Amino acid sequence: MKQIKNIFAKYIPAIVFFGSILLIWELLIRTGLISFYLLPKPSEIISALINNWDVIFPHVIQTLIETIVGLILAIFFGYSTAILLDMSPRVKKVIYPLIITSQTIPMIALAPLLLLWFGFGLTPKVIIVVLSCFFPITIATIGGFAQIDRDFTKLLQSMDASNWQTLWFIKLPGSLPQFFSGLKIAATYSVTGAIVGEYVGGYQGLGIYMQEVAHSHVISLVFAAITITILLSLLLFFLVMLIENITIPWNRVK
Amino acid sequence: MTPKLSVINLTKTFLKTKSNVFNSISLHIDKGEFVSIVGPSGCGKSTLFHILAGIEEPTSGSILFNGQIQKNRKGKSGYMFQNPLLLPWRTVLENLLLGTDILHIPKKESSKYAEKLLQKFDLSEYKNEYPSILSGGMKQRIALLRTIIFHQDLLLLDEPFGALDALTRLSCQLWLLDVWQKYKSSIFFVTHDISEAILLSNRIYVFSGRPAKIIGEFKVSLPYPRKKEDLMNKKAVTLEKKLLKLLLS
Numbered sequence: 001m002k003q004i005k006n007i008f009a010k011y012i013p014a015i016v017f018f019g020s021i022l023l024i025w026e027l028l029i030r031t032g033l034i035s036f037y038l039l040p041k042p043s044e045i046i047s048a049l050i051n052n053w054d055v056i057f058p059h060v061i062q063t064l065i066e067t068i069v070g071l072i073l074a075i076f077f078g079y080s081t082a083i084l085l086d087m088s089p090r091v092k093k094v095i096y097p098l099i100i101t102s103q104t105i106p107m108i109a110l111a112p113l114l115l116l117w118f119g120f121g122l123t124p125k126v127i128i129v130v131l132s133c134f135f136p137i138t139i140a141t142i143g144g145f146a147q148i149d150r151d152f153t154k155l156l157q158s159m160d161a162s163n164w165q166t167l168w169f170i171k172l173p174g175s176l177p178q179f180f181s182g183l184k185i186a187a188t189y190s191v192t193g194a195i196v197g198e199y200v201g202g203y204q205g206l207g208i209y210m211q212e213v214a215h216s217h218v219i220s221l222v223f224a225a226i227t228i229t230i231l232l233s234l235l236l237f238f239l240v241m242l243i244e245n246i247t248i249p250w251n252r253v254k
Numbered sequence: 255m256t257p258k259l260s261v262i263n264l265t266k267t268f269l270k271t272k273s274n275v276f277n278s279i280s281l282h283i284d285k286g287e288f289v290s291i292v293g294p295s296g297c298g299k300s301t302l303f304h305i306l307a308g309i310e311e312p313t314s315g316s317i318l319f320n321g322q323i324q325k326n327r328k329g330k331s332g333y334m335f336q337n338p339l340l341l342p343w344r345t346v347l348e349n350l351l352l353g354t355d356i357l358h359i360p361k362k363e364s365s366k367y368a369e370k371l372l373q374k375f376d377l378s379e380y381k382n383e384y385p386s387i388l389s390g391g392m393k394q395r396i397a398l399l400r401t402i403i404f405h406q407d408l409l410l411l412d413e414p415f416g417a418l419d420a421l422t423r424l425s426c427q428l429w430l431l432d433v434w435q436k437y438k439s440s441i442f443f444v445t446h447d448i449s450e451a452i453l454l455s456n457r458i459y460v461f462s463g464r465p466a467k468i469i470g471e472f473k474v475s476l477p478y479p480r481k482k483e484d485l486m487n488k489k490a491v492t493l494e495k496k497l498l499k500l501l502l503s
Contacts, residue, residue, distance in 0.1 A: 155339050158307040159404060160329025161356045169352065173343040250343045250384045 040220040049224040055209075060228055062204040066122060066194040067232070070129020074186060077130060078137030079179070083167065085138075086145045103135050107193070111200040125197030125205070132193040133186035140182025144175025177251060180244040187236040191229055256321035257282040258408055258440035259306070264315035266301055274465035275301050278315070281459055281468065283408075283440050290443040290451040292497065293461030299444045303412045306442070307333040319408070329357075332405035336413040338397035340385035346396055347372070347381040353404025364403075371399055375433075391422035395429060402437060409441045415450070424482060427453055431480060448497050452490050453480060460500050470500050 022042045028034050029041045040048070049056070081099070085092040107128055114124035148171060156166045198207025206225050213221035260282040266275040275298035283289045291299050304310040306317065308327030317324050324330060332353075340349045347368055354364035372378045377395065385393060394414055401409055414430075415423045427450060434441055445451050451458045452474055460470035472493060476484050484490060 149337070149339070151335055151337055151339055152341070154304070154309055155333070155335065156356070157309050158328060158331075158333040159353050159356050160308075165356055169355065170341070173341070176343075248343070250386065 038219075040223055044220050045223040045227060048218075048220040049227060052221060052224065056224065056228065059204055059206050059209040059225075060232070063191065063194050063198065063206040064232065066125040066197065066205065067129055067190045067236070069122070070126045070194065071133055071187065071190045071236070073126065074130045074133035074190075075137060075183065078134035078182070078186075079141060081134070081138045082141035082145065082175075083171075085142055086171070087163070099135065099138060102131065105131075107132060107196050108200075111197055114197070115201045120202050125194050125202065128197040129190050129193040132189045136182040136185040136189070137179065138182075140178045140185075141175050144178030145171055147178070148174040176244075176248055180240065180248070183240050183244075184237060187240045188233050190236060191233045195229060255284060257318075258285045258287070258320060259283045259442065260318045260321075261302075261306075262316050262318070264302070264305070264317065265313050266298065266305065266310075267313045276461075276464075276466035279466070279468060281471075283442055285440055286438045287457065288434060288441045288443065288455045289457045289459065290445055290455040291459045291461055292445055292448055292451045292501065293466060294463045294501065295446055297461045297463055297466040299461065299466075300412055303333065303410050303442075303444060306410055307331055330405070331408040331410050332401035333410045334397055334401040334412065334414050336416045338385075338390075338393040340388075340393055340396060340400075342385055345382050345384055346377075346388070349385065349396060350400050350403055352400060357404075368399075368403060371403065374436075375399065375429075389422070390418050391426050394418065394426055398430065398433065402433065402439070406437050406439050409439050411441060411443045413444050413446070416445070416447075423450075428480075428482070430454065431478070435479065448494055448501070449485055451497075452476075452493055453482070453485055458497070460497060470497070472497065 025039075026042050029036050029039060036044075081095070085095060110131075111124070111128060114127055118124045118127070152170045152174070153166055156170060161169065194205065195207040195210070198205035199211065202208050206229060210222060210225045213225065260280075262280050264279045265277055267273065268275060279302070281289075291302075293299055301310065305312050306327065308330065317327065319327070319330055340346075341352065344352070347365060350368040350371070351361065351364050354368075355361075369378070369381065372381050375395070377392075377399075380388065380392065380396070385396070388396065398411075398414065401411075411430075415426050418426060431454060433439075443451070443454060455474050458470075458472045458474065459468050460472070461467070462469045474490075474493065476487060476490060485494075
């Protein structure tokens with residue numbers, strides 16, 4: 001509990017700063033310096049969010065499901081890819097350029113194609129989340145494997161450990177800090193990935209909702225949806241940080 | 255008596271550079287004996303140890319453990335590096351269990367043994383600490399105990415105290431002698447510190463620079479248990495002079 005408190009204490013300056021921006025924003029519109037047609041007041045966004053919560057909520061759940069399923073699959077694929085590339089330099093030579101190339105494909109062009117291939121359901125959204133999240137996880141984990149002192153591997157060799165034991169006893173725990181920094185980046189990408197997937201077509205989700213309210217020119221609700229997106233991303237980010245803190249106790253000892 | 259470890263005509267050539275690391279080396283360590291190699295740095299002592307530990311293969315020659323030729327030497331000795339290599343994510347006790355974990359020995363059994371060992375050497379208070387808070391000397395002690403738990407018969411110690419300050423090193427050296435007396439292990443020890451070799455060993459091999467050969471073999475006829483003052487003993491001083499002369503020639 002104390003650690004969680006400490007984490008939040010660290011962010012007090014950021015929260016104060018963000019709060020003052022909101023305050024200035026509110027004042028700018030209240031004084032009429034910016035027209036409320038162009039930009040809604042923060043207070044208006046919040047009340048719009050509360051008043052429409054029963055409509056927004058199912059969309060949030062849909063997006064959250066896509067995000068979490070995608071993120072979990074991305075962790076699985078990202079980590080296995082990292083292990084595979086680390087185990088065989090030859091495979092690395094073939095696969096690594098391919099992985100980098102996969103990141104140069106514009107998601108916005110890919111999304112309609114996925115829709116065509118996999119329909120309007122969950123699958124195309126999850127694929128986009130996986131595609132945008134596995135890369136930072138793979139790259140960070142490979143980096144983590146590479147920075148492990150090679151003498152550790154030699155020590156385990158001298159103890160006649162198998163490759164799997166070396167992976168389990170040395171590489172896996174040794175690369176955890178890097179893996180988590182990759183996962184934090186991935187977590188912040190994930191929600192946006194799901195929304196891009198929904199944007200091109202679907203039945204439910206924040207992306208769909210954003211389009212609907214934008215078409216009906218209800219700006220305060222567009223902002224409400226954006227706010228939810230930010231909150232979801234932050235929530236995932238902090239969740240990852242919390243898990244990191246629990247799984248890497250040795251980093252806390254200084 | 256068959257020696258614990260014998261090396262016969264061992265040669266190692268690096269294929270890429272076609273340079274000999276060492277040439278036709280023969281040596282032996284008897285059961286319960288403490289034998290050191292001294293030599294200039296880069297003379298291939300570590301390569302020799304890698305070969306003995308089974309991490310590398312020799313170009314030619316043979317290695318015998320207890321009189322038997324050993325092709326697969328991995329896991330047949332306790333190898334300790336200059337770097338203590340304690341896993342930062344394991345506590346002291348869990349670090350001691352690394353070797354037994356690899357051998358799939360049940361935790362219940364092995365941790366009981368490890369705890370007893372910590373008690374024996376007055377280190378119990380550290381058992382649940384992570385290595386990052388330990389001093390350099392303490393890390394080496396834990397690393398040595400880990401090596402002993404894994405394999406107490408034959409220990410290969412590659413400059414284990416090379417990175418420690420003089421005082422810590424001395425206390426670690428005397429501690430090692432204590433451990434050795436208790437376990438009757440056969441110890442093969444690499445150092446470039448002549449007085450360390452004299453203080454610890456029964457016998458000392460002197461290696462030349464690359465390509466390394468054995469240029470001398472000396473018995474240290476000081477009785478155990480030894481103390482730091484034994485180094486002022488006339489025999490020790492004469493031996494030190496001899497070794498120094500040989501290494502500098």
